[in-house]
Amino acid sequence: MTGVINRPLQTVQPFSLFSSGDIALFQAGSHYRLYEKFGAHTLEYEGVPGTYFAVWAPDAAFVAVMGDFNQWDHYTHTLLPRWDNSGIWEGFVPGVEAGSLYKYFIRSNSGEVLQKGDPFATRWEVRPQTASIVHPLDHTWNDKKWMQGRKANNSLNSPIAVYEVHLGSWRRPDPTNEELYYSYGEIAAMLVPYVKEMGFTHVELMPVMEHPFDGSWGYQQTGYYAATSRYGSPQEFMDMIEAFHQAEIGVILDWVPSHFPHDAHGLYRFDGSHVYEYADMRKGYHPDWNSYIFNYARSEVRSFLLSNAIYWLDKFHIDGLRVDAVASMIHLDYSRERGGWVPNELGGNENLEAISFLKKLNETVYALFPDVQTIAEDSTNHYGVSRPTFMGGLGFGMKWMMGWMNDTLDYFKKDPLHRKWYQNDLTFSLVYAFSENFMLPLSHDEVVHGKSPLLYKMPGDEWQKCANLRLLYGYMYTHPGTKLLFMGGEFGQTSEWNYRSELDWHLLKYATHKGIQDFVKDVNQVYRQSTALYELQFEAEGFEWMTVNDYDNCVLAYIRRGKAAGDLLLIVLNMTPVPREHYPVGIPQGGIWEEILNSDHPKYYGSGVINSGPQKAAKQFYNGREYTLTLRLPPLGITILKPVTV
Numbered sequence: 001m002t003g004v005i006n007r008p009l010q011t012v013q014p015f016s017l018f019s020s021g022d023i024a025l026f027q028a029g030s031h032y033r034l035y036e037k038f039g040a041h042t043l044e045y046e047g048v049p050g051t052y053f054a055v056w057a058p059d060a061a062f063v064a065v066m067g068d069f070n071q072w073d074h075y076t077h078t079l080l081p082r083w084d085n086s087g088i089w090e091g092f093v094p095g096v097e098a099g100s101l102y103k104y105f106i107r108s109n110s111g112e113v114l115q116k117g118d119p120f121a122t123r124w125e126v127r128p129q130t131a132s133i134v135h136p137l138d139h140t141w142n143d144k145k146w147m148q149g150r151k152a153n154n155s156l157n158s159p160i161a162v163y164e165v166h167l168g169s170w171r172r173p174d175p176t177n178e179e180l181y182y183s184y185g186e187i188a189a190m191l192v193p194y195v196k197e198m199g200f201t202h203v204e205l206m207p208v209m210e211h212p213f214d215g216s217w218g219y220q221q222t223g224y225y226a227a228t229s230r231y232g233s234p235q236e237f238m239d240m241i242e243a244f245h246q247a248e249i250g251v252i253l254d255w256v257p258s259h260f261p262h263d264a265h266g267l268y269r270f271d272g273s274h275v276y277e278y279a280d281m282r283k284g285y286h287p288d289w290n291s292y293i294f295n296y297a298r299s300e301v302r303s304f305l306l307s308n309a310i311y312w313l314d315k316f317h318i319d320g321l322r323v324d325a326v327a328s329m330i331h332l333d334y335s336r337e338r339g340g341w342v343p344n345e346l347g348g349n350e351n352l353e354a355i356s357f358l359k360k361l362n363e364t365v366y367a368l369f370p371d372v373q374t375i376a377e378d379s380t381n382h383y384g385v386s387r388p389t390f391m392g393g394l395g396f397g398m399k400w401m402m403g404w405m406n407d408t409l410d411y412f413k414k415d416p417l418h419r420k421w422y423q424n425d426l427t428f429s430l431v432y433a434f435s436e437n438f439m440l441p442l443s444h445d446e447v448v449h450g451k452s453p454l455l456y457k458m459p460g461d462e463w464q465k466c467a468n469l470r471l472l473y474g475y476m477y478t479h480p481g482t483k484l485l486f487m488g489g490e491f492g493q494t495s496e497w498n499y500r501s502e503l504d505w506h507l508l509k510y511a512t513h514k515g516i517q518d519f520v521k522d523v524n525q526v527y528r529q530s531t532a533l534y535e536l537q538f539e540a541e542g543f544e545w546m547t548v549n550d551y552d553n554c555v556l557a558y559i560r561r562g563k564a565a566g567d568l569l570l571i572v573l574n575m576t577p578v579p580r581e582h583y584p585v586g587i588p589q590g591g592i593w594e595e596i597l598n599s600d601h602p603k604y605y606g607s608g609v610i611n612s613g614p615q616k617a618a619k620q621f622y623n624g625r626e627y628t629l630t631l632r633l634p635p636l637g638i639t640i641l642k643p644v645t646v
Contacts, residue, residue, distance in 0.1 A: 009048055012065075012077050015092035017041065017052060023086050029299035029357075032364050034307035035225055035315070038088075039120030040134040042098050051096035051134050053079060055118065056300060058087025059273035061109045065093060067102030067131070074105040087300075101131040103265070108272025117222060117265040119276075119304070124210045124222070126229045130265040133229075137315055139238045146245035147317060151371035153201065153250055154319055156397065156437060159527050159534040160373075160482035162252060163200040163490075164443055165191065166217060167208065167231060169499045170487055178214070178500040184236040188243040195249055198490060198517075199524030202250035204322055206444065208237065209256070212263050217444070217499055219256055219324060220291060222266035224308045227316075234316075241317055250319035252375070253312055257305045257361075258325040259291040268292050276301055282342050283351070286328065288335045296329075296353035302360065309361055313369045321365070323396070326378040326385070329354040330394075350382075355394065362395030373397035375439060386437040401438035401481055404429040409446065412472050415459045416576040416636070420551040423575075427548055427556070429479070437538045438481040442489055447497045455492040455516075460636075464577055466492060466512045467606065467636035470519045470599040471573065474638030477523045478560060478571040480537050491517040515605030526597050526640060531562035532569045546570070546585055547623060553578075555633060557585045569596075570641045572633060579609045580633035586625030590617040592644040593629060600634030609634040615641065 017037045025031035041052045053065045064078045079089035096102075106114045117124065121132035141147075152158060167187055173180045182190075195203055210223025218228070227237040244251050260276070262268040267276040277292040278284030284293050295301050312318045328334040333341045333349045344352050362374055376385050376394065379402040387393025411419065411426045447453050458468035469492055476483060488503045492513045495504060507513040527533050536542025547557035554575035561568045570587060574580055593615045600606030609632050620628040631639065 007046075009046065009092075009094045012079060012091035012093055013045060014080055015045055015052055016082070016090055017054065018082070018086075018088065018090070020084075023082075023084055023088075026303050027086065027299050029302035029306070029360070031303040032306045032310045032368070033314075034303055035120055035311045039118055039122065039225065040102065040132070042096075042134060042136055043092075045092045045094070048094045049097070050092055050094040051100070052090070052092045053102075054088055054090040055079070055104050055120075056087050056275070057089055057104070057106055057271035058275065058300075059109050060087075060089065060106050060271040062107040063089040064105045065091075065102055066105050066115075067096070067100050069093075069096050069100050069102075096134060098134050098136055100134045101125065102134065103131055106271050110272055112272040114269070114272060115265065116270055119267060119270070120225050121223055122226050122234055124226050124229055127212045127214075130212070130222075130263075132223075135234065137234055139235050141238070141242060141317065143242045143245035143317060146248065150250065150319060153248070154371055154373050156373075156538060157535050159201055160439070161200045161477075161524050161527055162202045162204045162439070162482070162484040163195050163198065164204045164206065164484055164486040166206045166444065166487065166497075166499060168214070169497070169502055171505070172502040175502045181230050184232040184240045187231065188240040192243045192247050192249065195244075196247045198521050199528060200249070201528065202252055202319065203244060204252040204484065205254065207254045207256055207324075212261070212266075214499060216261070218254070220259075220261040220289070221256055222261065222263055224304075225311055238316060245317065251317075252320035252322055252373070253318050254324055255309060255312070255321040256324045257294060257308070257357075258329045259286045259289055259293050261291050276304070280342065282336075282340060283332065286335075287340075288328075296351065296357040302357050305357065306361060306364055309365060310368060313365065313372055318372070320373040320375060320397075322375040322377060323358075324377050326358070326376045327380045327382075329358070330378075330382060331380065358394045358396075359389045363389055366395070366397075376400065378402070384436075396437075398437045398439045398482060400441045400443075400484075401429070401433075401436075402441070403432070404438070404440055404479070404481075405442065405446070408472070408475070409457060412468060413457050413459065416554065419554045419575050423551050423554065423556070430543065430545070433480050433543070434538060434540045439484055440476050440479060440481045441484040442476065442486060443484060444486045444497055447486060447488070447493070451496070453493045453496055454489050455494060460577070462512060463605075464636060466516055467577070467600070469516055470604055470606075471575070471636050471638050473520055473523055474571075474597070474599050474640070475573060477527045478533060478558075478569070478638070478640065480543050480560075482537065483527070485520070490520040511605050515603065519599055519604040522597060530560075530569055530642075531564070532560045532567050532642075535562040535567075544588075546587060546625065547572075553580060553583075555580065555583065559588065566643070568643065570629070572631060572639050572641075574633040574635060574637055577635045579607075579635045583631050583633045584622050585629045585631060586621075586623035587617060587627050587629055588625055589643065590619060590627040592616055593641045594644050595639055595641050597640040598634055598637065599639075600637035606637065607635060609637065611639060611641070614644065
């Protein structure tokens with residue numbers, strides 16, 4: 001507000017950005033732009049510049065804003081409670097400028113005194129400091145081309161190959177000094193061209209929201225509305241997103257609406273009462289993560305989370321949200337012993353309020369941003385996680401296929417000599433592959449806590465480990481579903497992921513690791529350029545087994561199809577180190593076929609068992625098919641062929 005000052009202003013001037021409609025929506029759990037109202041907003045009141053503060057503290061008897069502008073005095077800048085019983089305290093403080101540090105001093109009705117950061121702060125001090133910072137989000141975006149065309153890039157019938165990244169440990173200025181980070185701009189200058197060169201369509205950033213403990217990897221958050229200051233300002237993070245968009249790469253954020261830590265300056269017991277978390281610790285405390293669970297039954301909490309999801313899509317042009325720990329949200333007995341949880345009103349183990357919230361979340365996101373994706377990290381068989389809410393589903397765009405990940409890694413860990421006894425475990429994923437819109441994840445969770453890096457999950461000597469890993473990636477990229485690979489996996493990282501250091505980039509001087517990287521680069525290109533691999537990636541019509549019962553040779557063959565007639569690829573996997581010469585594969589059509597990718601090619605450090613030149617299909621009935629291709633099957637390898645003529 002602007003105007004000519006005609007009277008002296010009070011230390012805290014009565015002022016509000018809230019309308020009665022805002023309050024009604026907030027209390028109904030349906031306000032999705034609370035970040036425009038709550039928090040610290042610089043503005044002018046009667047010609048005087050300053051900052052408007054608003055905070056929700058319904059059980060507070062007294063709330064003041066303190067900061068470097070008043071020498072952290074607890075009482076000089078007392079906020080005013082609204083008259084509508086909303087629990088909101090607010091007021092305009094003249095002279096407080098952008099960059100000012102602040103916290104809320106809260107005395108609860110019980111007499112307890114707390115000092116809290118702002119739940120809606122857009123910026124925080126770098127840990128271990130814990131003050132919020134007055135920081136406007138002004139930014140001029142230069143990604144119009146991407147934003148106008150991203151519907152096609154984020155579509156479920158487009159290729160989606162995601163590179164999962166932890167910004168602090170992808171690269172470091174000094175790998176031995178965990179206190180030194182590159183800035184958002186410095187990371188973008190290296191990461192954007194690398195992701196582009198590798199052929200990934202999207203990056204997924206492990207949580208960038210402000211968090212006090214590096215070892216939580218960002219999953220224990222105190223600043224839900226602030227990009228972490230470890231790497232710079234919110235605007236510098238926006239510049240990074242913009243750089244990805246200008247390179248035609250989408251950005252997905254990990255989002256954590258499931259739990260938060262008990263740090264004194266955070267959300268836990270915000271006003272001395274259980275404001276954001278369930279009061280009953282059988283619902284409100286998470287034993288696995290020593291953290292607290294949002295109260296999804298409280299409308300104001302639902303508005304807080306709903307607004308937070310929209311905030312990142314609105315203010316930061318984010319292209320998707322990967323929602324963390326959905327299984328823990330929707331199940332009351334998740335990781336709890338008998339007697340440690342309370343059944344719902346129907347006697348079941350589902351958190352009905354959390355399920356209701358997730359449906360509301362997805363309905364709101366897709367109504368406002370129909371060209372983004374929400375992705376559920378969910379390990380359960382809950383019905384319809386990625387089905388529309390009008391069909392009884394949760395409404396997510398995709399769901400992580402945790403069963404595929406577990407079964408596939410278990411199979412690949414086995415000595416090839418014994419794999420024939422476990423082939424059904426590998427092929428089982430196709431029984432349920434089209435029950436959801438699945439994303440195949442090889443994420444950070446698989447390379448920490450003693451699980452070993454992907455390369456060292458593979459059996460055999462060094463050559464076989466590398467061949468197995470290339471085979472695994474080939475299988476992943478040709479299996480129905482979208483793809484996700486955690487950083488380091490693309491070149492065969494040899495140590496577990498360590499957030500304190502950086503990836504083992506020196507490995508790329510070795511042909512074995514360079515070969516893995518080159519294969520990932522090429523299989524990304526094949527995936528992106530082959531409509532047969534993505535147009536029907538969630539439809540049963542896009543997949544058909546050709547060879548599924550050759551247990552003795554551990555060979556699998558299948559067809560992937562696109563929408564157009566004749567748009568298909570043949571994929572053949574040899575799960576043993578024994579090359580197969582003159583191996584017959586029954587196929588549905590004749591003509592000339594050519595090999596477009598072979599993981600055993602010498603350029604990938606393979607042994608060179610490839611199918612060079614045209615491969616003519618014989619008019620010979622085999623394995624229920626009218627035509628037969630006779631191929632060389634590479635050891636521990638995958639070959640992909642496409643028809644040239646019919």
